[in-house]
Amino acid sequence: MTAAVAARAVTRRPRVSPLRYPGGKAALYTRLRKLIRDSDLAGCTYVEPYAGGAGAGLGLLVTGQVSHVVVNDLDPAIHAFWRTVVEEPDFLMAQIRAVELDVPEWRRQREIYSAADEADSSALGFATFYLNRTNRSGVLNGGPIGGLDQSGNYKIDARFNRAALVERIRILSLYAECITTTCRDGIDVIAEYATQPDTFIYADPPYFEKAGSLYMNAFKAEDHDNLACVLNRLHKAPWLLTYDNDPRVQELYAQRRRREFELSYSAHRVMKATEIAVLSDSLVDIEDGWPLDKTEGT
Ligand SMILES: C[S@@+](CC[C@H](N)C(=O)[O-])C[C@H]1O[C@@H](n2cnc3c(N)ncnc32)[C@H](O)[C@@H]1O
Incomplete structure (x- = not known):
C-alpha cells in the first residue's frame, strides 16, 4: 500500500446518511472522531440539535465511536424521514x-x-x-x-x-435502538443534554449567510443571539459549534476558542468555504485549520 492510499484508508468516512444535505458535515467525521477521543468522550451519547443529514454522527455511531445518537431537527419533514428510518x-x-x-x-x-x-x-x-x-x-x-x-x-x-x-x-x-429522533427547538435539546454525563453536543445551526434559500427553518438574528446565550452559559459542557465565517461569530463567542477550517461544498457548484469551529471550555483544543486526522484508524 502506498502512503497516499494508506492515508486515504484511515481518513475515509463511512457514508451512511441516506440524505444529501447542502452544507452537510459528514466530511467532519475523522475530525470529530479525534476530538471526541482526545476529549475522553469515546462511547458517549452524541447529540445533533440541528441534525439535517446527520452524516457525521451516524458515521460515528456505526463505527462504534459513540454509543447513541440524538437526531433532532425542527423541520417536521426532516424529522418524519428520520423517524421512518428508525421505526x-x-x-x-x-x-x-x-x-x-x-x-x-x-x-x-x-x-x-x-x-x-x-x-x-x-x-x-x-x-x-x-x-x-x-x-x-x-x-x-x-x-x-x-x-x-x-x-x-x-x-x-x-x-x-x-x-x-x-x-x-x-x-x-x-x-x-441507538438512535433517538426528535423534532424540537435545538436550544431546548442543548439545554436538556448539556447537563447529562457522557454527552457530546455538535451544533451546526443554519448559517448567517445563504441559509434562507437552503433550509426550511432559517435563523433570524435573535435566534443566533439566543443560541449564543445558551451555549455561553453552558460553557463547561462538551459542545462544538460550527458556523460560516461571519464577524458576528466572533462577537457572540468572544470568550470561547474559535478555529477556522475549510470544507468543500457542492450545493450549486463545488467550492471551498472557510468555516469557524467554536469550542466549549471542556473540550481539548484543535489546531487552527483543523487538519484531517490521518493518524488513527477508523
Ligand atoms: C446547517 S443544517 C445542518 C446540517 C447537518 N449538520 C448535516 O451534516 O447535514 C441546519 C439544520 O437545522 C434545522 N433547524 C433550523 N432551525 C432549527 C431549530 N430552531 N431547531 C432545530 N433545528 C433547526 C434545519 O431544518 C436544518 O436541517
Missing part, C-alpha cells in the same frame, strides 16, 4: 426498491411533502427523502434534476442508486 425501515426500503423515478411520481411526492401531514409520518418521511434524492443539490423546495422536461444531461434518477440507498437504511436499522 419503519422495511416500509422505506420497499418504497425505495419500487418507486417510479419520473416526473409524474416526483409531482405526487411533492404534493405529499407540501401537504406536510404529520399524521402520516412515514409517507411524509418518504416524500422528503424522494425529493432530497431527486432534486437539484437535494434542496427540498427546488426542482428535479434534469428539469421538469428532463432535458438536462443528468436525469431525475441520477442520485437514486436504489441498492446503495437500501443498504444505508438497512445498516441504520440495525442501530435503531
